[in-house]
Amino acid sequence: MARYELVKRSVALITLTNPPVNASSSAVRHAIAKSMKCALSDPEVTAVVICGENGSFCGGADIREFAGPLKGPPLVPLLDAIEAGEKPVVAAIEGVALGGGFELALVCHYRIAHSKARLGFPEVTLGILPAAGGTQRLLRLIGIPAAAISLKLGIVDQVTEQNACEVAVEFALRAVAKPLLSRRVSMLTTRCPPDLDALLDAVTMQVKKKAPGVMAPLACIQAVRAAATMPYYKGIKREGELMATLFNSGQAWALQYCFFAQRTAGKWTLIRSAAVIGLGTMGRGIAVCLARVGISVIAVESEKKLLETGRQMVIGMLERDAKRRGVSASLNLFKFTLSLHDLKDVDLVIEVVFEDMALKKRVFQELSKVCRPATLLCTNTSGLDVDALAGVTDRPHLVVGMHFFSPAHVMKLLEVVCGPRSSSETIATAMSLGKRMGKVSVAVGNCPGFVRNRMLKPYIDQATFLLEEGATPEQIDKALEDFGFAMGVFRMSDLAGLDVGWRVRKESGLNGSDVDPESPPRRRQGRRYCLIPDMVCEQGRFGQKTGGGWYMYDKRGGTNAKPDPLIQNLLETYRSKYGIQPRNISNQEIVERCLFALANEGFGILEDGMAARPEDIDVIYLFGYGFPRHRGGPMFYASMVGLERVLKRLEHYHQAHPDVPHLKPSPLLKTLVACGIPPVQKWREHIKTMHSHL
């Protein structure tokens, strides 16, 4: 876990060897302690260099070890001992020095970093703080205003383009005769601005606004205050207390769970050329995603004028995107055409035409004729049967859904929809292409709405039922935003556009001329149905783009949502028309009904084998709907609330609303409760039917 050798006759070289990122696991800490002991007691050794194997200094504490009882030498005394040692220690930093890795570097008396090295404290993203003296030492090294502006100022003693370890060894030899006292960062006094309190208060306000309810950033500010106002030994104690609170919090568990869930969900591993058919809202963004990673793109439209519009839009997006990333726009990768015959040699096609099965089938039949036999045929349908499309081609095994989310060049989530006949290689190729484009790709089964949209329905339904019963859009949104969503369901719907759902409801016979005239009021297809969303759309209110939806906006495309008296009137008229007595609805009921219905559908999806594991569902909601990361995703959240409680509350709500099937607890939820409530990671073991590819 760490290699110890003597180089240049007098420098002890300690190399951390814990792939892939040399995380400071208990074994690594053990090995560092042992090596340091050897180096400090060996009279031949005059200086020490610490580096990491395979291009990484150290990725920090081994996060996996946080899930069990803490073992091995604690980091704080180990690091204090390195700093207090009487021989100069130099950190040779290549790759990452993150979290505990950066803390290790900070106790070294000198730091040599490769120009491409990344140093930092990402702990807040894991719900904790740098708790091995990091908050106390970094502030002492660079001062508080610097810490607020940049973490890079004054941190390293030399930046090199060469092998950092070799440079560090030479540096260590020169450092031997120099005094060490001023190199011990914990002995320095933190440089503070005169208006420290005002600065920290302002940062606290900003953090509370930006990340409401999230604990770790606030704890970091308290640690900064300690570094500014306390001696090191007290400051480190305070850092430890703050860590203990965070470490045992549900937020830390949720965020660490998210870290690994994101990587687990992405575990899938050649595409040089691709085609995109349809340059509308989605097609443009998808074309940009492909070109951004160097894939040449043939873009197809149905008419000359539309092709030209699409071309201009794509070029504009590419140029803005390239400017933002400081690279040149890859316009030479594009060819624009009206003819599918130009696609004969491409490796992969993504169909992005209107959501119309007959049209999509015609496109797939044509592709089958023109594309070479090995070309993968993908569809961006948001809900149609991928297997029905595969069925009209000569290569059903090479057909797969690649479901991007709007705006496609921004949203991280990609659902890879596996049809029953999609081959493993096809799925793997789509997954790895997603990863290459920087997406978080999740393989899902082929069911209506797939995973994200299927789960969204009961969530939105609950919100609209709550409107009928007495709540307002702003009350519901506030409850969900207090829970941690950046936007409540109605603000989010106004942003996405209300017309899409309206069209889907019409096509499903839920409103419009296809509705069964015998349907009782507020019931469709045998279940409760809220007419309010259709009434809003009938007034031409489609959300932000029309200047009004659930809220009013100052202009078309405006983003500043204000409560609209017109919606208030509509709700009152509706309730009195249908004899509904409005009642006071608590925030708890809002959150429970929306989120438990969401999770309940997730259990149903797992049970149907349409998602491989709860982690996949959580990742879909983290990256495809802005579920608050510190809550871990809907399935993890349900596990934190306690499955027994979720079950009881769903039973309670279903009893009160028997005409809402989505509130009826899913059999899988009941099974998990009956078999002793296993942790999320073990739920998969209780699922009987699993999609063959998941």
Ligand SMILES: CC(C)(COP(=O)(O)OP(=O)(O)OC[C@H]1O[C@@H](n2cnc3c(N)ncnc32)[C@H](O)[C@@H]1OP(=O)(O)O)[C@@H](O)C(=O)NCCC(=O)NCCSC(=O)C[C@@H](O)CCCCCCCCCCCCC(=O)O
């Ligand atoms: C490093 C990265 C930037 C690399 O990114 P890249 O894209 O190249 O690769 P991946 O992200 O896919 O990662 C590859 C692979 O490596 C795994 N991995 C990465 N980092 C770690 C890690 N730190 N630990 C374990 N595993 C790691 C990753 O999972 C992948 O593996 P896979 O499973 O997919 O095969 C990038 O990975 C990255 O950003 N990593 C995280 C970096 C980070 O956040 N570091 C900080 C860690 S936390 C820390 O260091 C805390 C310190 O301050 C020390 C604290 C000491 C105190 C500890 C205990 C105090 C207890 C409190 C008191 C309790 C009291 C009580 O209970 O009573």
Ligand SMILES: NC(=O)c1ccc[n+]([C@@H]2O[C@H](COP(=O)([O-])OP(=O)(O)OC[C@H]3O[C@@H](n4cnc5c(N)ncnc54)[C@H](O)[C@@H]3O)[C@@H](O)[C@H]2O)c1
């Ligand atoms: N808009 C979204 O938020 C969203 C999100 C995910 C998935 N989707 C899915 O993506 C697909 C496209 O949606 P959109 O919102 O981009 O629609 P859109 O109406 O904005 O664009 C569709 C484009 O396809 C073009 N087209 C139609 N027939 C064609 C043909 N035969 N050859 C070439 N081009 C043709 C049209 O001219 C139009 O430019 C749909 O299946 C939709 O369900 C949409």
